[in-house]
Amino acid sequence: MIQTSTAEQQLGAAVHQNIALSKTGMLERLFSRLFQQLVYPQIWEDPVVDMQALNIQPSHNLVCIASGSCNVLSYLTQAPQSVLAVDLSPAHIALGKLKLTAVQSLADFDDFYRFFGQADSRQNLETYDQQIAPNLDPQSRAYWEQRGLRGRRIAQFKRGFYRHGLLGRFIGAVHLVAWIGRVDFRPLLVAQSIDEQIRFFDTSIAPLFDMRLVRALARRRASLFGLGIPPAQYDKLAQDGNGDVLPVLRERVRKLICDFPIQNNYFAWQAFHRAYQPTEPRSVPPYLARENFAAVKAAAGRVRMLNRSLTDQLAEEPAGSKHGFVLLDAQDWMTDAQLNALWGEIHRTAAAGATVIFRTGAKADLLPGRVAADLLAEWSYDQPASEAGFQADRSAIYGGFHVYRRKG
Structure with a gap:
């Protein structure tokens, strides 16, 4: 089973910034409790914008927060050397592993699209049982086959997954x-x-x-x-x-x-x-486009997906080994100490010229004045790419899109 106690501790460290009996502290603990469940059936950041800012090359090793994993699989269309995806939510990791296993197990794009694009067909349960489940890791399989009042959790893909x-x-x-x-x-x-x-x-x-x-x-x-x-x-x-x-x-x-x-x-x-367009031509995440199916399938084995904090996992990665970092909006949650710990590991593991992208709920870049000045001085803020990414981001819910590039 998913190790929820460890996940709860990680989420608590990330979210709990106030004492438990304060009003805000109680809200923080409610939020971290809810985050144990599935939050994002679809990630709400535009991976096309990400890929333009990252300029992914075949030699690149990427690091990202997984969320609903639309980003992870979409990056594979550019055939990077590797993708390390982490998330504090065990449900998100189970979803990401389901997607990766499915794209490797299913020979036909139409089966894959019916599962994750339409996500509302009884046939998806048969596809899962016969073709996906036998190849799925035990933890993720236990998550999707856990039973509730409406049957197995995997049955969400029969009822309209994006409504969950x-x-x-x-x-x-x-x-x-x-x-x-x-x-x-x-x-x-x-x-x-x-x-x-x-x-x-x-x-x-x-x-x-x-x-x-x-x-x-x-x-x-x-x-x-x-x-x-x-x-x-x-x-x-x-x-x-x-x-x-x-x-x-x-x-x-x-x-x-x-x-x-x-x-x-x-x-x-x-x-x-509450669903993707039902008829062609469809606007969908890159990983769900027919023309990208072969590329995603070929590169799916290059992904590591872990239920860990990004800072902790980077501490175990080799120095100078990463070329792109996708932080989503996670820094909005962080204290100054957490930000500095994260950027210390980003800087240590970043190759020369590496790119960091992230979004913020507010308009302003949150790093100046909070991350140590000598550390931030080793990075340059790419204003044109940040502005272009913000304008092009179809998800529209963020106040800012920010691009930093390591000097040297």
């Missing part, structure tokens, strides 16, 4: 609020132009932010746990709204709806349809 996890349930709650506000998302999903999308936002979505219910929910820190946002990160989001998170959320939703053609933004489809 904290994120899936959060999106479901958003749809409920939209229903209360009499919003129908179908006109958005068939929009033929950005102008139509903007009109939809202005007439149907913007008024929701004036609803008393929405204002009350948005101002409760626990209400954003479904987005994987702990109390410390919630507070950073609110900073961009002068202490009020509501205008920040409004702008992030506006960007998701208005800044990219709906037919090219699978994040918007997941948010407003």
Whole structure:
């Protein structure tokens, strides 16, 4: 079985910054408890933006936080030498290993896409039992075959996997609020132009932010746990709204709806349809594109996936061995001591010219003034790549995208 006690200790170290009996401390402990479950059935960072910033080469060894593993498998389309993926959530590791085992076990792309692209077919259970499970490691198999009130956990891929996890349930709650506000998302999903999308936002979505219910929910820190946002990160989001998170959320939703053609933004489809596009041509994560199936299959064996903290795992990696680091938004959770410990290991393991990318809930880069000045001086901030990545990120929920490159 998954070693939850170790995972709980790791999550506690990452999230618990206040005493247990304080209001914030209790929220932190609730969040870390929830994070033991599946949070992200789909990762909510755009891997296309990541790959552009990383400029992945066949000789590169990458390090990333796994989350829902859409990033991990998408990086394989560029055939790096290796990918080390870590995550504090044991459920995320089980999901990543399921994906890696499936892409190596299934000969046909249509079977793979039905499993992870549609993720709502009874046939997926037969595919799992006959072709995937026999090759899956015992821990991950135990996770997916654990039984609950609705049968085995793997049956989520029969019922619509992307409706599960904290994120899936959060999106479901958003749809409920939209229903209360009499919003129908179908006109958005068939929009033929950005102008139509903007009109939809202005007439149907913007008024929701004036609803008393929405204002009350948005101002409760626990209400954003479904987005994987702990109390410390919630507070950073609110900073961009002068202490009020509501205008920040409004702008992030506006960007998701208005800044990219709906037919090219699978994040918007997941948010407003709760699934990927049902017909071709589809916008999907790179690992789910038919033309990338062979490349992902060929490189899947180059991934190591571990339920550990990134700092602890880097401490065991050889010096100068890594070329790209993908930190997602994990640094938003960290204290100054944790940031410095992480960057000490990043610097030690980074090859000359290595790239670090990360996202922040707030707009500002959080490293200056917090990471030791002499350590940060060994890295250069790539302003053009950071701005370009932020503008191109279709996920739209972050305040900043940041790129650092090691000097020398």
